[in-house]
Each structure stands twice: as structure tokens, then as C-alpha cells.
Amino acid sequence: MEKILKSIAKRFSIGGGADIDEDNHPRILAGLFGSIGSLLSFIFFINSLFLSDYYLSFVLFIVCSSLLISYLIINSNKYAHLHNAVRHISLVAVLLFGAYLVCTGGLNNSGPLWIFIIPPVALAFFGLKIGVVYNVIFLIVICVLLLFPDDLLLTTEYSYEFKSRMIYAFLASSALSICYEASRYKSFEQLKSLTRQYKLESKEDELTRLTNRRGMWEILTSENNQSKQSDSSVTLALCDIDYFKRVNDVYGHDIGDEILKHVSYLAKTAIRDGDVLARWGGEEFLLLMPDTNENAAVNLVESICTLIQGTPYSLEDGEKINVTLSAGVCEISPLISIHNAITLSDKCLYQAKNTGRNKVVPYSQYSV
Numbered sequence: 001m002e003k004i005l006k007s008i009a010k011r012f013s014i015g016g017g018a019d020i021d022e023d024n025h026p027r028i029l030a031g032l033f034g035s036i037g038s039l040l041s042f043i044f045f046i047n048s049l050f051l052s053d054y055y056l057s058f059v060l061f062i063v064c065s066s067l068l069i070s071y072l073i074i075n076s077n078k079y080a081h082l083h084n085a086v087r088h089i090s091l092v093a094v095l096l097f098g099a100y101l102v103c104t105g106g107l108n109n110s111g112p113l114w115i116f117i118i119p120p121v122a123l124a125f126f127g128l129k130i131g132v133v134y135n136v137i138f139l140i141v142i143c144v145l146l147l148f149p150d151d152l153l154l155t156t157e158y159s160y161e162f163k164s165r166m167i168y169a170f171l172a173s174s175a176l177s178i179c180y181e182a183s184r185y186k187s188f189e190q191l192k193s194l195t196r197q198y199k200l201e202s203k204e205d206e207l208t209r210l211t212n213r214r215g216m217w218e219i220l221t222s223e224n225n226q227s228k229q230s231d232s233s234v235t236l237a238l239c240d241i242d243y244f245k246r247v248n249d250v251y252g253h254d255i256g257d258e259i260l261k262h263v264s265y266l267a268k269t270a271i272r273d274g275d276v277l278a279r280w281g282g283e284e285f286l287l288l289m290p291d292t293n294e295n296a297a298v299n300l301v302e303s304i305c306t307l308i309q310g311t312p313y314s315l316e317d318g319e320k321i322n323v324t325l326s327a328g329v330c331e332i333s334p335l336i337s338i339h340n341a342i343t344l345s346d347k348c349l350y351q352a353k354n355t356g357r358n359k360v361v362p363y364s365q366y367s368v
């Protein structure tokens with residue numbers, strides 16, 4: 001049973017889609033309703049033919065055909081511009097059919113039972129506002145039909161109790177459907193905002209609030225595609241805090257964390273609009289500089305290093321902790337892919353570390 005439900009949900013993309021799309025929700029439900037509604041009305045159409053109720057079978061045939069057509073249109077992207085109109089038309093067809101069933105009683109006065117599908121369907125198709133309007137309109141229509149003096153608008157007979165229960169039951173069904181739709185909408189909005197937050201957080205480093213490695217890879221990939229089309233220079237710099245282990249050992253891990261935040265903040269203020277700074281690893285940062293050649297990148301990275309060196313981190317007791325950076329810089333080119341540029345920046349960084357630290361080594365000056 002669970003498997004069947006899952007496959008239905010998958011078929012209609014209910015709750016299984018990667019994207020949360022409230023606009024798509026009524027379309028999916030309208031398609032589902034169109035398929036089930038056309039199937040049911042077809043079965044009743046055949047049944048009423050066997051019972052020689054040709055008038056009812058004609059009405060059912062019209063309902064079945066309109067639901068089938070609306071199902072086909074709603075499932076076709078070619079007629080996307082008609083989807084909204086089709087939803088209105090199929091709901092109006094259902095309302096008219098409901099009014100017809102109330103008016104005539106359908107088979108042995110059992111027809112009015114179907115009007116209770118109207119509140120959930122109207123709300124599912126159009127959400128709260130328009131759904132409530134359709135429900136109110138239908139309520140007025142059945143009240144007029146049922147309460148008109150001398151039953152002049154009815155072709156069948158109902159007892160007074162049956163009429164009043166029908167109206168009360170319809171009201172109760174509408175009220176419950178409205179409450180359900182309101183709470184569903186609220187949950188949906190919460191889910192959407194959580195998803196947005198999760199997506200953001202999954203690409204953001206919790207400590208420094210910089211883009212994390214995963215987020216940076218996405219940015220690098222899209223930047224790479226853009227720069228290929230525009231032939232502009234893109235340069236990467238891999239920066240690493242010098243002797244950071246010593247900071248942790250002397251001042252503790254918490255102060256180490258504060259220094260990571262301090263360095264991130266300063267570097268962020270020094271980069272330009274369009275540059276992207278990411279926390280690449282523990283105390284390692286990757287800077288992406290679009291529209292920047294190696295020379296300009298070295299100047300920018302050196303200015304960041306100077307700023308950080310000139311702005312020590314102050315402890316509560318007034319002690320200052322000096323921090324310096326080492327960096328490797330490499331420009332991406334037709335011969336140097338992003339992956340290669342990261343590897344080569346790392347080699348340059350390694351050379352900066354091995355030749356005294358607190359310096360920037362560009363790939364053009366890298367010696368094996």
C-alpha cells in the first residue's frame with residue numbers, strides 16, 4: 001500500500017520534487033482531480049445509460065469530457081498559458097454539476113452527496129482567497145435552490161430536515177477545508193523558509209560566515225563558464241594564516257576561532273565587489289578575483305596581508321596578537337583549468353611558507 005501511495009505521489013510530484021513550488025501545487029492537484037474526476041464521471045455515465053437516465057448520462061458525458069480535456073491541457077506544457085483558465089473552467093463545470101445534482105437529486109436523490117467534494121477541491125485549485133469565494137458562491141446557489149418558496153427550483157423532493165442538514169454539512173465541510181488549507185499554507189511557507197535557510201547555510205561557513213568550500217565550488221564552476229565566454233582574466237589566491245597552530249596552543253582554541261573571524265572580517269572589507277572569499281579549510285582561505293590578471297591579484301592580496309598584519313587581534317586584557325598571511329596566486333588560463341589553478345596556488349603557497357612566510361608568491365615567480 002505504501003509503495004502504491006509513493007508511486008502515485010511520485011507520478012504527480014507531490015512532496016518529492018527537488019524544488020518547492022507553490023504555483024505548481026494547484027496545477028498538480030487539478031491534473032489529479034481531472035484524471036480521477038473524468039474516470040469516475042465516465043463510470044457513472046455508463047451506469048446511468050444502463051439505467052436509461054439519458055438526461056443524467058448526457059450531463060455526465062459533458063462533465064467527463066470537460067474534465068478529461070482539462071486533464072490533458074494541464075499536463076501539456078504547450079498550453080501552459082491556458083492552465084489557469086482551464087482550472088477555473090473545470091471548477092465551474094463541477095459547481096454547475098453540483099447545482100444540477102442538488103436540483104434534480106441525481107439517482108434516487110443520492111446526487112447531493114457529491115457536493116461535499118467542492119470545498120476541498122476549490123481550495124486546492126485556487127488557495128484560500130479564491131477558494132473561499134467559490135465556496136461562498138456555491139453555498140448561495142444551493143441555499144437559493146433548496147430554500148426557494150414552494151421548491152420551484154427543484155425537480156425532486158427533499159424533506160426540510162434533509163435540506164437544512166445538507167446546508168449545515170456543506171458549511172462544516174467548507175469550514176474544515178478552509179482551516180486545513182490555512183494550516184497547510186502556513187506549514188508550506190515555513191518549509192519554504194527553512195529550505196531557503198538550509199540552502200544558504202549549506203554553502204556558508206558557520207564560524208566565519210564566509211562561503212564554504214561547497215559554495216565556492218559552485219561559484220568557481222559558474223565563473224569558469226562565464227570567463228570562457230568573455231575571455232576575461234580570472235585569478236585565484238590561496239591564503240593561509242602563519243603559525244596558527246601556535247596561536248591555538250598558546251591562547252586556546254576559542255581565541256583561535258576569534259582570530260579566524262577577525263581575519264575573515266578584515267579580508268572581506270579589503271576585497272572588491274565581485275571578488276569572492278571562501279573558507280577553504282581550517283585556516284586556509286580561497287579568494288576568487290574575476291576580471292583580474294595575476295599582477296592586479298598580487299597587489300590586492302598584498303594589500304589584504306598588509307591590512308591584517310597592521311590590525312592585530314586585541315585580547316580582553318589588552319594583549320595584542322599579531323597575525324600574518326602567506327598566499328599563492330595563480331591566474332586561470334586556457335592552459336590552466338580551475339583545478340590546476342588551485343593546485344598551483346597551493347604549490348605557490350607552500351613556497352611562500354618555505355621561504356619565510358608573510359609573503360605572496362605568484363605562479364609566474366614559482367620555481368620548482
Ligand SMILES: Nc1nc2c(ncn2[C@@H]2O[C@H](COP(=O)(O)OP(=O)(O)OP(=O)(O)O)[C@@H](O)[C@H]2O)c(=O)[nH]1
Nearest residue numbers: 240241242243244245246248253256257282283353
Ligand atoms: N581554533 C581553530 N583552529 C583550527 C580550526 N581549523 C583548523 N585549526 C587549526 O589550525 C592549525 C593549523 O596548523 P598547521 O597546519 O600545522 O599550520 P600552522 O601552524 O598555521 O603553520 P603554517 O601553516 O606552516 O604557518 C591546527 O592546529 C588546527 O587545529 C578552527 O576552525 N578553529
